[in-house]
Amino acid sequence: MLKYTIKRFLEAIPVMLIVITLTFVMMKTAPGGPFSKEKKVPDAVLEALNQRYRLDQPLYIQYFDTLKNTVKGDFGPSFRYAGRTVNEMILEGLPETAELGLYALLFALVLGISSGIIAALKKNTWLDYIPMTISMAGICVPSFLLGPTLVLFFSIYLGWFPVTGWDTPMQKILPSITLGAAYAAFIARLARGGMLEILAQDFIRTARAKGVSETKVLLKHALKGGMFPVVSFLGPAVAGLLAGGFVVESIFQIPGLGRYYIQAAFNRDYTMIMGTTVFLASLIVFFNFVSDVLLIWMNPKLNFGKAK
């Protein structure tokens, strides 16, 4: 277990190095720079700016600067937002994004797992068909459609929720549902599949034959195994929720991180592009790592370290 954990952890280093290098290359080959504007910046000014942000240095020096800064965990000043550092901006947006991601995940887990289990238990009845049809739709409906629809109905027509913002509990409901819906749908299908597979196993039949109550069969024997697919999905899901909030954050005016990922690229805000990309990549690597470790914890049979 420990050996596997360390091995998985060390694998992250080359992954991050590749991410940084590719980002750097793409960033520098994209035409235009942080100071290319519709109204052309005078040459003398451009020179001063390039000097100030070390863009006048040869590319390999800029590359090593980037690596050095990344190792130090300091991405430097944003090229666009005067007087702010990339670190500051990420830290300022992170709590909102994390909170939104957490609520969306909780919503997705509660709704997804419960409807998945019910669907599995009542296989081929309306309790299976209806949630599964809705979940298919849930996966298909993009958040930029779901969000505004919810707002139009619940906020503007019924007046129950504020249209935007992220301060009061009431403001947090619609965005969390919007972001969580697709995940709930996905989890529901995974949970149903996992449960069906487990419920067909011999040990469940044995338990039932021994007269164990159905609730106990479900909670004690089936649930743990049935949730395997859900847990393995959680790693990428958490990373996706943290990184993929862009659309929902824009629709509901939530001051999170999401929009930096997108805007930084459009602004050619080099330090911000690098900062957000490295941050996001480490989240993905980290949560995949956590979910792998969790899986092994739940099922020692998967312990690759020992298998060798």
Added chain:
Amino acid sequence: MNMGLNKTWKSLVTLGFMGILASTVISCTKSTSVADGKKILRIGNGTELQGLDPHIVTGVPEHHVITALFEGLVGANPETLAPEPGAAKSWEVSKDGKTYTFTLQDNGKWSNGDPVTADDFVYSWKRMLNPALGAEYAYMLHVIKNAEEFNKGTLKDFSKVGVVAKDPKTLVVTLRAPTPYFLSLLMHYSTFPVHKGTIEKFAAFEARDTKWTQPGNFVGNGPFNLTKWELNKVISVEKSPTYWNAAITKLDGIDFFPVELAQTEERMYRSGELDKTNVVPIHKIDTFKKERPKEYVNAPYLGTYFYRVNVTRKALKDKKVRQALAMSIDRQAIVDRVSKAGEIPAFAFTPPNTAGYTSPAQTKYDLEAAKKLLAEAGYADGKNFPSVEILYNTLEAHRAIAEAIQQMWKVNLGINVSLKNQEWKVYIDSQQKIDYDISRAGWIGDYPDPNSFLDMWVTNGGNNNTGWSNKKYDALIKEANTTGDMKKRMELFGQAETILMDEMPILPIYTYTNKYLLSERVIGWYNNILDWHPYQYVDVR
């Protein structure tokens, strides 16, 4: 797996969850700012600000906030745009139009109580012009004697630049030539003063990235003072008690919301969370026009939507071809049916009635003449016309217009053009390298004077980007900017624009309008071509 590790894992997971839950509960208890009977104007402001340092930023959303926080020497009446006292209570212009003597307000104060002095302006303009600061708008001050030389680094001695503090309340500015729009330049935030003590508390004077504009650190001289700046959420300002004219300020504060999605902004407006929007979603314009005509504002704006023509490309080299292209665009149809927002068809480059000037030469929509010109150029009915491409930056609205023009040229002239879109920065790069055939463009004047539109087309002008050059045009623009005779000046601009409209390195399409929603709750808000809204005059019901 041994039991110890198992337990450790479980407790770690539990701890993690508890931590997240705790932080959730804490953040839930943060409450929103409530207006509690105060008069707060709530404005949708497009995007998060680049910053609040008037010498560094370059955008329109920044303009909206900075004009609340700072004040330049001269303001303008929001209704008539006539110059009004600002940080200066009065000014005198010398007979030759080159020397301006400003007398500052007796009780002009910074928000920390320090008096606003003539030295503050000298300091601020020195900072702006210092090449090391890299101020993109420094050229706004180039009309001052020797300012350009100092800004380009060829002159090191600032005392030779034409700005002197004669005494704490008297500022004398010497221009390099009579500049009738000089007072309008002073309304631009790049000429606003900054507080020396505050700038230098944080870093040397040419540093760009300091914290002086953060709430708590910030010092300004405008009618409002900065109280809150939460990234991507809100910027709040409140009435400044130290402002010299605080007695007339009616609002208690203004909240600026950086709302990027037009649809979100519109929903906020409809639910009463905003009093003024930044834009109106195009597909909602008809609805608002019909259902809430009083709230839908469509005001002319000092800007032109046009196409640049690369005059170095085959076929486009011939001015007859360019004239034919210009004459076969049905601009009325474009504004009525494509952009749909009541823009004004443009037949010359400078927007009509800019500082009283309207171009004497206008192109027209004339298919017969266009066909004839194209035939004279050797492409009768579009035969043998080489393939030409329209470049635009990726945006639905630009695509729609380009498609309409593509269609018009095909039907009217028989020529085939293709369309190409590029992401914004790539598009700018192509444009500045003149790597295109025909390219969509927009130009917003920096100040209300024909010069802001016409001097860009001089040979090798930084924003020319068409390869077009005309010696006579260059001479006319130069003469217009040195003559002291105002009537003659406008005539010279007229002659220059006549050349421009004959040579057609650009195809004007429409004059921009500023479209937004304004609640009937707001009083004292006027529409003008400069998007100039001195907030001290604004009130809410």
